[in-house]
Amino acid sequence: PHLVSLLAQDCLIFFCNASILPHYLRNVDWMNCRVVEDVHLLVETLDPEELDVTVALELLSMEFADVTVRRLAVKRLENLLTQTCYLYLYHSLTLSPNITLAGCPYFRQRMALILEAYLLGCGQAMIDSFTKQVQAVVSLQEVAIMIKKLYPDSKDLPTAGGTHKKNKVKVCAVICFLLDTCKVMASKKKPLWLEFCPMPSPTPSLPVGIIFKQGDDLRQDMLVLQTLAVMDSIWQEKSLDLNLIPYGCISTGHNIGMIEIVRNAVTIASIQRNHGGTTGAFRNDALFEWLKSKSLQDVERFVKSCAGYCVATYVLGIGDRHNDNIMITDQGNLFHIDFGHILGNTKHFLCVNRERVPFVLTPDFLYVMGRVKGGNSLYFQQFMDTCTQAYLSLRSHSRLLVTLFSLMLLTGIPELSAAEDMRYLRKALQEKQSEADAKEHFLKQISVCENQGWKVQANWWIHMVAGIK
Structure with a gap:
């Protein structure tokens, strides 16, 4: 129990560089107050900059619930470059509202509080933007459900453009779709192939294309695609460009989401x-x-x-x-x-x-x-x-x-x-x-x-x- 108090500075550096800190913490008797005090003394003495990034991520897992331990990990990750942090913390930065809310009830409640706090302070303009986005997703979901009821057999699906005379239509006054190229895809879940006008820009740009899916859990796809991005970053460090295409994918709710179309x-x-x-x-x-x-x-x-x-x-x-x-x-x-x-x-x-x-x-x-x-x-x-x-x-x-x-x-x-x-x-x-x-x-x-x-x-x-x- 008193081992920590006997450690020299070299041993502290060894904990960081040798990546044995998680192993040591797993064997701590967290019910013993004196031992925990020694552990906190050790952790507070460690230099976050000396901590390996992988170890810092590991300390954020469910195995380590101690606030002092997690604070050390956060301090290390705070100093990462934005792009690197995005790759590694995709789970908390990108997926937390979508993945976590569908998981453990404790985390659903926790993320709901964080979301509420954000909405209270983000300003009316941001709230209005979020409201329009939610309205658009809800409208698309209603369309997807209606199509499944109208066309239970994929052979009867309408062709792109349908019988509309106009080639554009607005959804919730937010998105301007190009109906001539929109269609229902002939697969079991009948996803919607949607193309819409890009945002106004000084330079010409191609239409934006997405596949809207209702009935599939896209959280696992998101995890795999982001892991592919991490793998690509590892290979790029070795000057190995393998031409991966980790296309965009986002889960917008329970069994609802969008996938980027690869042209x-x-x-x-x-x-x-x-x-x-x-x-x-x-x-x-x-x-x-x-x-x-x-x-x-x-x-x-x-x-x-x-x-x-x-x-x-x-x-x-x-x-x-x-x-x-x-x-x-x-x-x-x-x-x-x-x-x-x-x-x-x-x-x-x-x-x-x-x-x-x-x-x-x-x-x-x-x-x-x-x-x-x-x-x-x-x-x-x-x-x-x-x-x-x-x-x-x-x-x-x-x-x-x-x-x-x-x-x-x-x-x-x-x-x-x-x-x-x-x-x-x-x-x-x-x-x-x-x-x-x-x-x-x-x-x-x-x-x-x-x-x-x-x-x-x-x-x-x-x-x-x-x-x-």
Whole structure:
């Protein structure tokens, strides 16, 4: 109990730099007043600047409820650059009104008080702006619910623009929609594809596009997309640009939210349908022929983006990967969408696991890289090198990634509700293995994907035949 009082300044610095402070605090007897006094003495002596950022984030988790401990963490994070703070504290800065209010009742009450305090002091102009935004979301929700009732069968959905003579309409006198390009998407939840006029600007700008979804919990998508942004920042530090597209996504309420439209992009499924119908899922050259039609000269963008998403989806355990939630831009930038299953929670059909590979690396992807029938290819070698470099970079930040997910445990996200849910993350990052063994582990995953690629194609064919979306 009196160990703290005997620690020298060097030991205090050791606590910070060696990142053992959380481990030490977990073993403190917080019911012993004298011990707690010693702990507070230690914590108040520590220099926040010497504290590792990952450790500071860990001290904000539900494990450490002590005010003095949390104050140390906050002091460290206060000095971060705004962009870095946004990346790491996305959970509290961006999601708190949306994620937390849907989670634990204690935090719902806490956030309600914070929101009330903010509204009391933000001024009438800001309140008026918030009111218009809420009215717009409520109106869109009413439209979405009405469409589901009017068109229970997706085959009867109206086409873009409908029969309106005018191509613009206002919602709550806030948003000016372009009806000619708005439509109802043919999927189970019938999301709304909406485009509207941008804000007045001296320079010409493209219409703003969003997908409005009613009936889906987008909080998990938000978490994955922000984690992709964190991963990208880790890779950028290593001068590794993998062309990720962490598009915008926000949950605006219970099972309501908006998703940014990525321009000039199509799904892999649509490309395959245009190259043989449902059997296009088995055409190894379908994607290559489509890219060639777009006059794509630089295959490196495809190689890098494919490597980035292979590593990211494997580490995060993202499931339900079919050809309707993998997209590609006209420039060859591959990216994934729809993150309803994470941390190894896979999707089943008739009690059969549909996920047969650790990540998506199908024969048509390999064909673009020149990897045909196992032959040598410089692009495929570049793909493997990029994958291992990206994987090892994330592995060196495994504590940060695990900590960011642990901060979300009490938010009520279905597939992230207990400490056990992080086991997949730790296993995927091979925390207990050497770097050489971890590299070999990921190369084996690439080999599995190569050998089992036909099973993914068969799954995609079933997906297209059944019309599942």
